[in-house]
Amino acid sequence: MSRRNRPWQGVAALGTVLITSCAGGSSPRQLPAPVVTYDIVIRGGVIYDGTGSTPRAGDVGINADTIAVVGDLSRSRGKTEIDARGLAVAPGFINMLSWATESLIIDPRAQSDIRQGVTLEVFGEGSSMGPLNAAMKKEMVEEQGDVKFDVTWTTLGEYLESLTKRGVSPNVASFIGATTVRVHELGYADRAPTAPELSRMQDLVRHAMEEGALGVGSSLIYAPAFYAKTDELIALARAAAPFGGSYISHMRSEGARLLESVDELLTIGREAGVSAEIYHLKAAGTANWKKLPAVIAKVDSARAAGQAVRANMYTYTAGATGLDAAMPPWVQEGGYKEWAKRLADPAIRARVAREMRTPTDKWENFFNAVESPEKIILVGFRNDSLKPLTGKTLGEVARMRGKTAEETAMDLVIQDGSRVGTVYFLMSEENVRRQIAIPWMSFGSDGGAPAAEGVFLRSNPHPRAYGNVARLLGRYVRDEKLISLEEAVHRLTMLPAANLKIARRGSLRPGYYADISAFDPNRIQDHATFESPHSYATGMQHVLVNGVPVLRNGAHTGATPGRVVRGPGWKGSR
Numbered sequence: 001m002s003r004r005n006r007p008w009q010g011v012a013a014l015g016t017v018l019i020t021s022c023a024g025g026s027s028p029r030q031l032p033a034p035v036v037t038y039d040i041v042i043r044g045g046v047i048y049d050g051t052g053s054t055p056r057a058g059d060v061g062i063n064a065d066t067i068a069v070v071g072d073l074s075r076s077r078g079k080t081e082i083d084a085r086g087l088a089v090a091p092g093f094i095n096m097l098s099w100a101t102e103s104l105i106i107d108p109r110a111q112s113d114i115r116q117g118v119t120l121e122v123f124g125e126g127s128s129m130g131p132l133n134a135a136m137k138k139e140m141v142e143e144q145g146d147v148k149f150d151v152t153w154t155t156l157g158e159y160l161e162s163l164t165k166r167g168v169s170p171n172v173a174s175f176i177g178a179t180t181v182r183v184h185e186l187g188y189a190d191r192a193p194t195a196p197e198l199s200r201m202q203d204l205v206r207h208a209m210e211e212g213a214l215g216v217g218s219s220l221i222y223a224p225a226f227y228a229k230t231d232e233l234i235a236l237a238r239a240a241a242p243f244g245g246s247y248i249s250h251m252r253s254e255g256a257r258l259l260e261s262v263d264e265l266l267t268i269g270r271e272a273g274v275s276a277e278i279y280h281l282k283a284a285g286t287a288n289w290k291k292l293p294a295v296i297a298k299v300d301s302a303r304a305a306g307q308a309v310r311a312n313m314y315t316y317t318a319g320a321t322g323l324d325a326a327m328p329p330w331v332q333e334g335g336y337k338e339w340a341k342r343l344a345d346p347a348i349r350a351r352v353a354r355e356m357r358t359p360t361d362k363w364e365n366f367f368n369a370v371e372s373p374e375k376i377i378l379v380g381f382r383n384d385s386l387k388p389l390t391g392k393t394l395g396e397v398a399r400m401r402g403k404t405a406e407e408t409a410m411d412l413v414i415q416d417g418s419r420v421g422t423v424y425f426l427m428s429e430e431n432v433r434r435q436i437a438i439p440w441m442s443f444g445s446d447g448g449a450p451a452a453e454g455v456f457l458r459s460n461p462h463p464r465a466y467g468n469v470a471r472l473l474g475r476y477v478r479d480e481k482l483i484s485l486e487e488a489v490h491r492l493t494m495l496p497a498a499n500l501k502i503a504r505r506g507s508l509r510p511g512y513y514a515d516i517s518a519f520d521p522n523r524i525q526d527h528a529t530f531e532s533p534h535s536y537a538t539g540m541q542h543v544l545v546n547g548v549p550v551l552r553n554g555a556h557t558g559a560t561p562g563r564v565v566r567g568p569g570w571k572g573s574r
Contacts, residue, residue, distance in 0.1 A: 033075065039063050040547065041078030045089035045518055050497075050507035052490035060089060062514045065547040065561075070508050082542055082549070084518045088485065091493040091508055092119025092515030092545065093469055094500075096312040097279055097444025100170075101129050103456070105149045108168040108560050110449035115536045115556070116469040117517030119545050120505065120565055121449065122496075124175030125250055125279055126219025130156035131176075131204050133184055143336065145382035145418065146458045157211030160564045167560030169550045170449070171515065173500070173567070175217035175248055176208035178236050179225040188335040190227045198232065202239035212566025214500050215245030215274065220252040220261075221364035222324060223332035230264055237272035243569025244501050246308075248277040254284040254426075255369050256361035258291050262298050266309060275308035277499065280446050281435060282319070284426040285369030292431050296438065303440065310440040310499060315471045317427040318530070319366075320379065320446070320462035322419030323409050326367035328355045336419070343410045353406035366424045373398060373405035377530060378412070379460040380421020386412070390460050391531065394422075423462055423530065436472070436482050442496040443472060452534040463533045467526025470537030474525040485521055501568045514547035 038061035047058040047070060059073035098121035100110060113121065123129070130153060132140070137151045153159040160172055181201045186193055193201060205216060216236050219225050237247040247269055251261035262278070269276030278299075283292045302309050324332060324339075331352050332339040342348045356367045370376055373395035381387050389397055389412075398408040412420050435441055447465030450456035464471075469492065477488045497506025504512045517540060524539030543551035548561035566572070 036061075036076040038068055038073075038076060038078045040080045040082065040514075040544070040549075041073055041076060042082045042084050042089055042516065042518060042542070043073065043078075045084030045087045047508060048088050048090040048486050048489040049509065050091040050490055050494035052486050052494075055088070055486055060508060060516065062544070062547050065513055067508060067510055067512050067514050069510055080549075082518070082552075084542070086520060087518045087541055088489075088521050089508070089516065089518045090117070090489045091506055092517050092543065093117045093492040094120045094122065094442070094496040094506065095445055095468075096122050096442050096496050097125055097314075097446045098122055098449065099125070099447055100449035102147045102149065103448040103450050104163055104168050104172070106147055106455065107451050108163075108166065109451060109556055109558065110168065110170045111451040111556060112447075112466040112536065113445070113449040114169050114543055114551055115540050115554075116467070117519060117540050117543055118170060118449075118469060119515040119517070119543065120171040120173060122173050122175070122214070122444070122500070124177055124214070124217040124248075125446070126177050126179045126217055126222065126225050128156050128174055128177035128180045128208075128217070129159040130154060131180065131184055131208065135187075136183060139335070143418065145380070146455045155211060156208045156213055160212070164562055164564050168562040169556075169560050170545060171562045171565045173212075173214055173502075173565040175215050176205055176213040178216055178218040178228065178233060179222070181205060181236065182224060182228060186224070188224045188333060188338070190224070190330070190333045192229060193232060198235055202235060205236050205239040206243070209240050209243035209245050209567065209569040210571040212564065212570035212572065213240075213245065214567040215240050215247055217248045217279075219250035219279070221250065221254075223329040226252070226329040226363065230267060233268050234271045237268055237274050240569075241273045243567065245567060245569060246275040246277060246499070247272060248279060250279040253361070253364050254282050255288045255364060256285075256359070258283060258288055259294055259298065262295055266298070266302050266307065269309060270307060275310075275499065277309070278311035280319070280444065281311040281313050281441070282427050283431055284319070284366070286371060286428075289428045289431055292434060299440070310442070311438070312442045312444045312496075313432075313435050314444060314446050314464045314468050315432060315436070315476060316462070316464050316468075317429055317432060318423050318425040318462070319427070320421065320423045320464075321366070322422050323413050324419040325364065325422070325424070326356055326376075326409055327352055328365075329363050336417075340414050340417075343414055349407070349410055352410060353404065356406045356409070366426065367406070367409070369426055370424050375425040377423040378420060379423050379462070381416050381459065382418040383416045386416050387458065421459060433476070433480070433482055436476050439491075442491050442499070443468060445469075450534070452536060457534060460530075460533050463526070463528035463530060466528035466533060466535055467537050470524050470526040470539065473519070473521070474539070478521060478524070502565055505565065514544050516542075516544040518542040
């Protein structure tokens with residue numbers, strides 16, 4: 001007789017269980033559930049899951065690289081237990097604008113960011129580490145300063161894989177740089193691409209998207225990016241569209257033509273059929289501070305009309321770039337060597353000095369925007385003989401040399417063999433606070449991920465490299481209460497992950513990768529200043545990347561479990 005023709009068999013078996021359990025006259029009882037063991041249990045914290053919802057007490061169970069459960073694990077144990085009592089437990093943070101492209105090559109620990117809970121570095125503001133041709137590789141080596149490395153890759157995907165093959169602590173991802181593909185085909189020429197050149201540029205974008213690039217990034221205040229017209233940028237973004245890519249931009253102007261530049265970004269996103277994001281939103285220069293409400297209104301209006309657009313920011317009133325942002329783009333055509341050669345010509349120097357002093361809406365003039373050379377700090381030199389000037393203002397150095405600030409800036413570019421790392425005080429504190437409160441705002445340091453040791457001490461980075469996230473969570477969330485902690489966590493995690501279309505990251509939920517930060521909300525604090533920038537943030541206790549602890553009890557473990565995080569167009573194996 002088949003089993004299905006013997007229905008009594010199951011009943012008899014059940015009866016056996018009941019009789020056994022009732023033997024000796026004792027009443028039926030439920031046996032305790034078996035203890036479940038996880039690889040890691042983070043126990044006793046307050047869960048901020050990334051959604052922005054109300055935090056709750058709970059535990060996190062992790063197996064291998066994945067979150068297995070979030071909830072009450074009082075009857076479970078971990079092979080490794082992490083005590084999170086008194087700590088906020090959140091997804092790892094996403095740095096939407098990272099320049100750790102070179103620092104990770106020589107120091108894979110990403111100390112300044114890991115100690116703030118950053119588990120994903122997103123590269124590609126205009127320039128990306130690939131694709132490269134032979135001339136670009138040669139130039140990359142020639143222009144190296146304190147950080148030196150071999151260029152062993154050609155494509156963007158190969159660069160990212162070279163990092164993870166060597167081992168890095170955070171995850172890494174990148175946009176493909178619009179400047180990079182332009183230089184690949186046109187060099188540093190101030191002209192539009194021909195139809196065949198533009199077609200090849202689009203092919204480079206498509207290949208990068210298949211390698212996992214997130215979209216196209218631009219940085220339009222700098223030469224040669226400045227030479228690209230709107231239609232060129234639309235064409236590049238359109239090439240990324242079928243792969244689910246987005247367009248992200250350091251806009252053509254953050255000052256005199258700020259509103260027009262927002263319009264250009266919206267046009268590019270709309271015409272290319274991609275979402276759009278503003279890099280490090282700001283209204284630069286005192287005369288332009290009043291424009292921020294109009295910028296917000298433009299973005300809100302576009303969003304209300306159905307366009308996907310947003311922004312990111314850093315939490316400081318000063319930006320950092322180079323002295324190239326103080327000089328007109330025409331003098332920089334052809335790259336650094338041609339720029340330096342022109343600056344040695346007395347007639348050209350006179351014209352450049354005059355244009356540096358003159359307000360204009362034709363190019364982004366940071367020298368004029370800061371209103372005084374005392375608000376320009378020199379922070380990064382390539383030439384050892386100039387390093388004693390690190391940390392001094394352009395005004396100080398000009399007085400030391402008995403020259404004007406304009407002449408001194410030109411001399412320094414020639415003498416250093418570089419654009420010279422520079423900090424400009426451009427923004428208002430009121431606007432920084434207003435931007436933090438915007439619900440579509442995420443955060444990016446616009447800095448590297450250095451360590452407070454070794455070769456990194458030979459220059460002074462902007463303090464945002466050591467404090468951007470901690471400053472948000474400490475000063476603006478805890479102390480000034482501009483937004484709630486759960487909202488801040490959302491905008492550091494799930495919001496940017498969704499914007500980038502990254503799967504299984506940005507939230508504490510089962511099945512997601514175990515990128516996790518645990519910090520003391522009462523102690524999280526930035527300490528880096530412009531005078532002493534190499535100072536780690538405090539208050540971050542534990543950080544896990546892909547289920548591996550990289551920070552335990554505030555100390556880096558040395559682990560390098562970071563992976564390449566790829567965009568939705570990736571053609572590789574999942």
